[in-house]
Amino acid sequence: NAGVTQTPKFQVLKTGxxxxxxxxxxMNHNSMYWYRQxxxxxxxxxxxxxxxxxxxxxxxxxxxxxxxxxxxxFSLRLESAAPSQTSVYFCASSRTGGFxxxxxxxxxxxxxxx
Amino acid sequence: xxxxxxxxxxxxxQEGENATMNCSYxxxxxxxxxxxxxxxxxxxxxxxxxxxxxxxxxxxLRVTLDTSKKSSSxxxxxxxxxDTASYFCATAALNSxxxxxxxxxxxxxxxx
Numbered sequence: 001n002a003g004v005t006q007t008p009k010f011q012v013l014k015t016g017x018x019x020x021x022x023x024x025x026x027m028n029h030n031s032m033y034w035y036r037q038x039x040x041x042x043x044x045x046x047x048x049x050x051x052x053x054x055x056x057x058x059x060x061x062x063x064x065x066x067x068x069x070x071x072x073x074f075s076l077r078l079e080s081a082a083p084s085q086t087s088v089y090f091c092a093s094s095r096t097g098g099f100x101x102x103x104x105x106x107x108x109x110x111x112x113x114x
Numbered sequence: 115x116x117x118x119x120x121x122x123x124x125x126x127x128q129e130g131e132n133a134t135m136n137c138s139y140x141x142x143x144x145x146x147x148x149x150x151x152x153x154x155x156x157x158x159x160x161x162x163x164x165x166x167x168x169x170x171x172x173x174x175l176r177v178t179l180d181t182s183k184k185s186s187s188x189x190x191x192x193x194x195x196x197d198t199a200s201y202f203c204a205t206a207a208l209n210s211x212x213x214x215x216x217x218x219x220x221x222x223x224x225x226x
Binding site for chain 1: 144154
């Protein structure tokens with residue numbers, strides 16, 4: 001079982017460049033999430049999608065856009081990268097359609113913005 | 115804003131000892147979850163406890179929840195070197211829909 005797959009695993013960008021982080025899950029889960037993890041800050045929610053066709057902002061959505069392409073895929077786009085977006089990004093998915101249940105995480109995408 | 119706060123930030127024990135980590139949160143919750151993260155890896159779900167539950171066990175893990183104090187604890191008994199990791203509590207607040215909010219974590223080091 002692949003679970004949650006994120007690509008790329010590592011990326012270096014220059015300020016102002018754009019990129020898309022891809023996430024796919026093969027567990028037929030309804031909900032998908034994007035978090036960022038910074039030293040000393042824990043995980044902060046960027047965006048989530050409770051079900052196919054819906055997306056909602058989390059705690060730190062500024063500078064990001066998301067697309068729930070289908071039930072399997074949830075992408076995160078940085079339109080104009082800034083050094084403050086240097087972080088480790090985690091995609092997660094959950095089966096439940098109600099309150100947040102158990103999350104399954106990908107291995108992370110490590111992004112550096114110069 | 116982040117809902118849960120773990121305490122202590124770092125914990126160092128020897129193999130065989132018990133490790134206790136605490137989590138405090140601010141608003142009413144539907145459930146509280148604990149996750150483990152090994153260095154450089156994604157988070158792995160350990161246990162979920164619902165707001166109407168007071169204690170839950172899974173192997174060497176014991177989780178308690180006190181909704182009146184808005185706090186939870188994670189006990190790892192008979193720790194092993196392989197338990198070395200960061201541990202996070204996460205809360206599903208009643209007013210946050212599907213969002214799960216994480217604390218900053220406790221870094222546990224278990225030495226042989």
